[in-house]
Amino acid sequence: MSWKRNYFASGGGAAGGAQGLVTPRTMTSIAPSKGLSNEPGQNSCFLNSALQVLWHLDIFRRSFRQLTTHKCMEDSCIFCALKSIFAQFQFSSERVLPSDALRSALAKTFQDEQRFQLGIMDDAAECFENLLMRIHFHISAETREDICTAKHCIPHQKFAMTLFEQCVCNSCGATSDPLPFIQMVHYISTTSLCNQAVKMLECREKPTPDMFGELLRNASNVGDLRNCPSNCGEVLRIRRVLMNSPEIVSIGLVWDSDHSDLAEDVIHSLGTCLRLGDVRPPHTHLYLAISVRTFTGVQSPSLEPIQWINL
Numbered sequence: 001m002s003w004k005r006n007y008f009a010s011g012g013g014a015a016g017g018a019q020g021l022v023t024p025r026t027m028t029s030i031a032p033s034k035g036l037s038n039e040p041g042q043n044s045c046f047l048n049s050a051l052q053v054l055w056h057l058d059i060f061r062r063s064f065r066q067l068t069t070h071k072c073m074e075d076s077c078i079f080c081a082l083k084s085i086f087a088q089f090q091f092s093s094e095r096v097l098p099s100d101a102l103r104s105a106l107a108k109t110f111q112d113e114q115r116f117q118l119g120i121m122d123d124a125a126e127c128f129e130n131l132l133m134r135i136h137f138h139i140s141a142e143t144r145e146d147i148c149t150a151k152h153c154i155p156h157q158k159f160a161m162t163l164f165e166q167c168v169c170n171s172c173g174a175t176s177d178p179l180p181f182i183q184m185v186h187y188i189s190t191t192s193l194c195n196q197a198v199k200m201l202e203c204r205e206k207p208t209p210d211m212f213g214e215l216l217r218n219a220s221n222v223g224d225l226r227n228c229p230s231n232c233g234e235v236l237r238i239r240r241v242l243m244n245s246p247e248i249v250s251i252g253l254v255w256d257s258d259h260s261d262l263a264e265d266v267i268h269s270l271g272t273c274l275r276l277g278d279v280r281p282p283h284t285h286l287y288l289a290i291s292v293r294t295f296t297g298v299q300s301p302s303l304e305p306i307q308w309i310n311l
């Protein structure tokens with residue numbers, strides 16, 4: 001189903017529908033923009049898009065620049081490789097840079113797991129997530145990933161979402177034990193994102209700026225069903241609550257097939273305003289990091305300041 005085609009073709013949409021649900025704000029990033037090479041057979045597009053997201057996130061770029069000491073892993077050191085490519089982004093006169101050193105450090109680091117190996121395609125969002133966890137390792141190795149409070153740890157200080165999930169039965173009142181966890185990327189199914197967009201637009205005159213947060217919340221809840229904790233027979237939706245206020249919220253889009261026809265709809269569903277409701281101050285600026293990989297292999301990281309999120 002194509003909500004974008006149906007909605008805008010029927011004349012019900014906002015003027016300039018091709019702009020997406022929400023008109024993007026001015027980009028605040030002034031980072032120089034360069035391409036990253038991806039020769040035939042290299043299959044580095046997943047890494048390149050993760051890298052572009054990190055480079056174009058002001059908060060990450062500036063904080064990372066200040067880090068100097070780290071636990072070095074020599075030729076498999078992701079920290080050193082990242083420092084080197086960031087220096088090239090900033091100072092090189094080339095328009096297109098090779099990401100080979102980082103690609104190789106990544107392959108060596110994940111050799112045992114057989115992830116991110118040379119020449120083999122992999123997932124951009126998972127690569128992004130793993131790059132963050134490796135940075136944590138290089139700069140605060142002594143702290144466990146799930147309880148890291150190191151002030152200088154950019155991944156945990158800026159990106160980590162602390163959530164808990166719980167089932168509450170409306171029928172018998174039983175509740176499951178709250179399960180706390182940390183996530184770096186919030187994954188959403190593109191199919192449920194588009195289906196929810198259709199549903200939400202059915203009862204609205206036109207898209208509104210606060211719609212994206214609600215859309216994410218609705219799309220996250222779909223399909224995640226559990227049995228009632230006291231087995232009363234009720235099937236429940238799991239409830240997830242965001243407990244902290246990360247400066248950067250990363251959304252990973254999960255495609256249900258390699259040949260999804262939803263790419264255009266998804267891009268038009270992306271908004272830049274997320275509200276956490278009345279619970280949190282609405283003046284905090286967050287950054288939304290979305291890496292869109294189209295099936296033609298073109299990456300276009302889209303980075304916009306956003307408001308709040310309630311997952």
Ligand SMILES: [Zn+2]
Pocket residue numbers: 070071072073074077078079080081
């Ligand atoms: Zn190093």
Ligand SMILES: [Zn+2]
Pocket residue numbers: 136140143145148149150153155156157
């Ligand atoms: Zn950490």
Ligand SMILES: [Zn+2]
Pocket residue numbers: 169170171172173174228229230231232233234
């Ligand atoms: Zn129950």
